Amino acid sequence: MKNSTKLLSINNQKDYLDLKTNGAQFRIYLLDQNIIRIRGTFDDEFSPEESYALVKTAWDDQTDELMKDERQRVKPIPIKLNELEKGHFAINNGHYTLHIYAEPFYMEVEDENGNVVHKDLPKRSYVEDDNGRRTHYSQMGDHEKFYGFGEKSGPLNKYRRRMRMHNTDSLGWDAKKSDPLYKMIPFYIDFNTDSNVAYGMYYNNSNDSVFDMDCEHSNYWLRYSYFQTDGGDLDVFFIGGPTIKDVVEHYTDLTGKTVMMPKSSLGYMGSTMFYSELEEGDDDAIVNFVDTCKKNDIPCDGFFLSSGYTAGENDGKRYYFHWNKKRFPDPQKFINDLEERGALVAPNIKPGILTTHPLDDDFAKECAYVKDRNNDKDQVDQYWGGPAHFIDFTSKDGRRAWSKHMTDSLLKLGITSIWNDNNEYETVDGSALVDMEGAKDKKMSEVRPLMSTIMAKTAHTAIHSYNPNARPYVVNRAGFAGIQRYAQTWAGDNFTSWDSVKYNIPTILGMGLSGVANQGCDIGGFYGPLPEPELFVRWVQNGIFQPRFSIHSANNDNTVTEPWTYPAYTKYIAQAIQLRYKLVPYFYSLMYEAHVTGAPIMRPLVYEFQNDLKVADESFEFMLGSSLLVANVLDKGQTEKDIYLPVGATWLDLHTNQVYEGGQTITIPVDLGSIPMFLRSGAIIPRALNLMNIHKQTIDKLDILIEPTEDSEFTLYEDDGESMAYQDGHFLQTHITTKFDPEGVLINFKRKGDYPTKVKVMNLSVYCPRMAPINVVVADKTLHRYLNADEYAKAKNGWYFDGVTRQAKVRYENPDVNDYQANLEFTMKDLISIQ
Known part of the structure; x- marks a missing residue:
């Protein structure tokens, strides 16, 4: 065993700091004011830099050529080493101070306010055991919550959990307890509820590993958590906060922001294995599915085509890039x-x-495969259908061959979306060898989770190469840190149960906190029996808020889950999916926000309300963006639901229009049609009117829902929704701000960008809890007030006060100007006094 207990030397190399201990040696970079890299190895020397995950670096990397269009090379903050006292050293990046103690050796991070936000476990900080496993131990306090870890089951807070990092094909996984799942993202957020400070830890290591968050206990040590890897460096990136929002933004500065998908990817994607497993007529069955959606007033924008389309005509085995005729x-x-x-x-x-x-x-012949341990034959391992070779995506030859066949069989048909499935590489022998960009120095066990991420990059690049103006839509089941740069993801083959509809929520929320904003789960359950009617309705009502929305099944009772499976309940399914489409402008703006800042689309309450400790463990209520709280009905037979409304806002029930103060639990009645949603004070939500298909329809009428009792802002994002023109600045951002006082609501619209909006008619739905406006002025024009709802419905311009919803309904032709205002005046008009 090697235990790093004593600092032997410390050398300032200006761009980095070199440390040697009696166990590991370290190289420390101050990457920027929010990120500190501590790279530790127990080998004689550091291995070459090889990362497919990092897009922000200050060093040469073997993947630089492949990543040249994504990677930002920065100059690290110069090291200024201070010895505060004998055996106590410190360096500072502007926001955080890293303290280094010589004996016993350990490090700790202190923020600007004097909070020690992270501390190694003294005398047991960095250890290599007799089996070669390498462990980083961190000292724990009494007030810590742990979020993230990528795709994990169970509640949002992973305190007292031990989690394995490994990619598996987890068919029918238990939503409360199964571990590991499909993706490996070795990153977490530590939130201290006492100091109200959060930070993140990213371990840049793709070997199999384990996180233990105070599950293990030893009386010989203070409380601790640890990260343990089967091999490779203990390459730790400290990610600063102090808020959870800050941590996610800084982590995605390091590993990349969410890719901008086509707008149609926000639509309902039909899917089931059944349709592509018919002996013949599969094409007609799928076309009929889309037609049936339309007949039932169910919007639909695509179909995920399961692998049966590749089945060999003679043996039924999957032969990708082959169409079964x-x-x-x-x-x-x-x-x-x-x-x-x-x-x-x-x-x-x-x-x-x-x-x-x-x-x-x-x-x-194209040298596309992973090699065996002797590097002289292509590796053969078990796969779905029999023995198989596996594409080596760390190889230029592998990527080239894969792209060629993808282009010839799929992209030349006009396809711009690829669904990468079963790409965990779980069954491949860990001793098999990969190319690693020509270095040929890695075993499969060291890079297994990276293969799926590079597979996504390869598909994204191939689509763009064949059709440079098309915006690629790639969907991935497996992945590593950074997968968000290329693909939308989903949590694989979930099981049909009430537990799944409930606990899939924190799985998605945890992915969002792990940098993957565009995630979802199969609605209705992929594996298991046909969902009962109530479960199916509740699942769809929940699924419409997930960034990826698809009803997908391979039921084990010879049934098929479709929107009209239960005719008496189809109206509930249709209503829910129509609500999804109404929110498309909001979703698309949130996707762009994720693309720019890394912010999740579905957000845990603690992300938005970190100061309210009552939400620190909340797993099932969530925010859609910053404006809408969703509290779905998730238990069988519910007629009432308890809902906690966070401190820091007032909340308007979108069903009853009742306003509640934050910081309380309310109980509301629910029925089968209930989708409990609450508008946050200051909310701004752009909505589409009568949208049934994103591909074919133009959103020319917009309705902006506004809760104006708190000053607020929101940026509405528009572009053509399908091309790469947005990268050249062809988009439109409309920055909307609201200012409220007793005499009125002032709404400012400020536009930036050269994309010509397709919105011809603007509608504002402004909550007016105290009184109706007396006057409405838009772009310096006073609008006519209608007292009759039918007359207002026919008007091109004007406004009407709806006494039932307490909303001022304002309609006007969209002004062809960059900046304008809408002013709702609330001055009391005296109709009685003769003074």
Whole structure:
């Protein structure tokens, strides 16, 4: 065993600090004012830098050429080493001070206010055990909550959890307890509820590993948590706060922001394995599915095409980049038929090439495969359907071959969306060798979770290369830190149960706090029996708020989960999905916010209300953006629901229009149609009117819902929704601010960008809890007041006060100016006094 208990030397190299101990040696960078890198190794020397996860670096990396369009090379903050007293050293990055103690050796991080936000466990900080496992121990306090860790089951707060980091094909996983799942993101947020300070820890290591967050206890040590890896460096990035919002933003500065997807990716994506497993006529069945959606007033924008379309005509095995001509006799016609209906196709592909695959020899000749431990043969391992070779995405040859076949069989049909599935590489022998950008120095066990991320990058690049103006839509099941730069993700093959509809929520929220803003779960459950009617309705009512929204199933009782599975309940399904489409402008603006800042789309309450300690453990209520609190009905047979409303805002029930003060638990009645939603004071939510298809329809009428009792702001984002033109500045940002006082509400609109908005008619729905306006002025024009709702409905310009909802309804033609104001005046008009 090697234990780092004593500092032997410390050398200032200006750009970094070198430390040697009697155990590990360290290299420390002050990457910026919020990020400190502490790279520790127990080897004789540091191995070359090799990271597919980092987009912000201050050193040369073997992946620099591949990552050149994404990576930002920065100059680290110069090291100024201070010896505060004998054996106590300190360096500072402007916001945080890293203290280094010589004997016993340990490090701690102090913020500007004197809070020790992180501290190694003295005498046991960095350890390599006799089995070669490497562990970083951190001392714990009494007031810590732990969030993130990527895709995990159970409640949001992972205190007292031990979690394994590994990619698995977790069919039918238990939403409360299963671990690990499909993705590996070795990052967490530590929130101290006593100091109200948060920070993050990212471990840049793709070996199998474990996080233990005070699950283990030893009487010989103070309370501790640890990260333990089977190999590689203890490469730790301290991510500063002090808020949880800050931590997520700084972490995504390091690993990348969420990719900007086509707007249509926010629509309902139909899917089921059933349709692509029919012996023939699969194409017609899927087209009929889209038509049936329309007949039932259910919006639909695409179909995730399961892998049955690749089945071999003779043996039924999956042969990717092959179309089964019995099931899909004319793939081009099939794609065109769906396109005419406003539905994209996202075909399923997988990285394992069966040895019976017609293209197996071609891939081998193109040097596309992972090699065996001796590096002289292509590695063969078990896969779905039999023995298979696996594409090596760390190899230029592997990426080139994969892209070529993807282009020839899929992209040339006009497809711009790819569904990467079964890409955990779980069954590949850990001793198999990969190319690693020509270095040929890595085993599969060291890079396993990276393969799926590079697979997503490869698909994204291939789509863009073939059709440079198309905005790629890539969906990935597995992934590592940084997967958000390329793909929308989902939590794999969940089980049909009430536990899943409930505990899938904190799984998505945890992914959002781990930098992956665009995530979802299969609605209705992928594996298991057909969901009962109530469960299905509640699942859809919850699923419409997930960034990825797809009803997808492979039920084990010979059933198919479709929106109209229960005709008596179809109206509830349709109403919920229509609500989703109404919120598309809000969702799209939140997607852009995630693209720029890294902010989650679905947010745990603690993200928005860190000062309210009652929400620190809340797992099931959440915020959609900053304006809308959602408290879905998640338990069978509920007729009442208790809902906690956070301190720091007032809350307006969108169903009853009742206003509640924050900091209390309320009880409301619910029925099968209930979707409890509460508008935060200061909320601004842009909504579409009568949107049924994002592909084919233009949003030319917008309704902005405003709760004006607190000064607020929101940025509405618009672009063409499908091209890469936004990268050249062809977008429109409308910064909306509200200012409230007893005499009125002033709403400012300020536009930036050269994209010509398609919105012709603007509607404002402004809550007026105290009284109706007496006058409404928009862009310096006084609007006519209508007292009759029917007359207002026919008007192009004007306003009307709805006494039931307490909303001032304002309509006007969208002004062709960059800046304008809407002013709702509340001066009391005296109709009685003769004075």
